[in-house]
Amino acid sequence: MxxxxxxxxxxxxxxxxxxxxxxxxxxxxxxxxxxxxxxxxxxxxxxxxxxxxxxxxxxxxxxxxxxxxxxxxxxxxxxxxxxxxxxxxxxxxxxxxxxxxxxxxxxxxxxxxxxxxxxxxxxxxxxxxxxxxxxxxxxxxxxxxxxxxxxxxxxxxPPVAERFPGIRPDPALKPDGMVQQGFAVFQRTCFACHTLNGQGDARLGPDLNIPHNPTEYLRGDLLRAYIRDPQSLRQWPQARMPGFDRQALSDGDMDALLAYLRHMSGRKIHSKQ
Structure with missing residues (x-):
């Protein structure tokens, strides 16, 4: 005792x-x-x-x-x-x-x-x-x-393009085009949690291009809804992804982000990083 x-x-x-x-x-x-x-x-x-x-x-x-x-x-x-x-x-x-x-x-x-x-x-x-x-x-x-x-x-x-060349869109695209704008939005909003083509420093969320890009398996309206409020698509109390309202991610930025993701679905690189 x-x-x-x-x-x-x-x-x-x-x-x-x-x-x-x-x-x-x-x-x-x-x-x-x-x-x-x-x-x-x-x-x-x-x-x-x-x-x-x-x-x-x-x-x-x-x-x-x-x-x-x-x-x-x-x-x-x-x-x-x-x-x-x-x-x-x-x-x-x-x-x-x-x-x-x-x-x-x-x-x-x-x-x-x-x-x-x-x-x-x-x-x-x-x-x-x-x-x-x-x-x-x-x-x-x-x-x-x-x-x-x-x-x-x-x-x-170092600059992100030097560190992670696998996340860059096609350099032949216009620098002020929608895909390049989406690349900037991706770095600001998604790259903190996700990798793409296996490249990036974060390990909190899944890769957004390997094996499949979300634009390949979600309709555009559902993907938009998921980014705005993840629980609206999949109710999962343990989920850690925050929602991005229009103050955090404008409709224009959302359009650009999805344009970048669709573009990168055709630029898959299987990196071992």
């Missing part, structure tokens, strides 16, 4: 312990810098900020946070930055959105060990230890995929 009580006491103590400090690694091409929770919370530029309509929690939230651009010394506005989460999500965000923001401002929210954030809905776990949040996001049309949570690392990237 004594042994059982001791084990139960230890279990209760473990459950009562606060969240442990965590590390964030940033590599901008000059060596990896590591910031831990304690260092970040102790910075002079740490602030308490309010987010009225938080993307992850779907309600108003308050965070201790530091301006993200303050952590990106050594980057330029021309750089592409990859934000890698522990759950396999990988969001590419132009450094210009963060460094030269006019209106919207990116912040690195830091989960305080003594005050952990609530769990996310639908069994998605915890948003911590780090989460990119934005003040006034509508002023620069910041999309939901540009709010990466469970953040573990940030690194500078």
């Amino acid at each position: 004594t042994s059982l009580l001791r084990r139960l006491s230890l279990l209760a103590l473990c459950l009562a312990l606060p969240v442990h400090a965590a590390d964030l690694k940033i590599d901008l091409g000059h060596g990896v810098r590591t910031y831990d929770t304690t260092q970040l919370l102790a910075r002079d530029d740490a602030r308490t900020i309010s987010i009225p309509d938080d993307v992850a929690f779907k309600r108003a939230m308050r965070y201790r946070a530091v301006p993200l651009k303050a952590l990106l010394d050594g980057s330029s506005a021309q750089d592409a930055l990859l934000f890698v989460a522990t759950d396999g999500f990988a969001a590419e965000i132009p450094a210009a959105l963060i460094r030269q923001a006019h209106g919207a401002e990116a912040w690195l929210a830091i989960e305080e060990p003594a005050h952990p954030w609530p769990a996310l809905a639908d069994g998605k776990g915890d948003a911590g230890p780090f989460y990119v949040v934005w003040t006034d996001p509508s002023s620069m049309k910041i999309g939901p995929e540009q709010w990466p949570y469970q953040l573990a690392a940030i690194r500078k990237l």
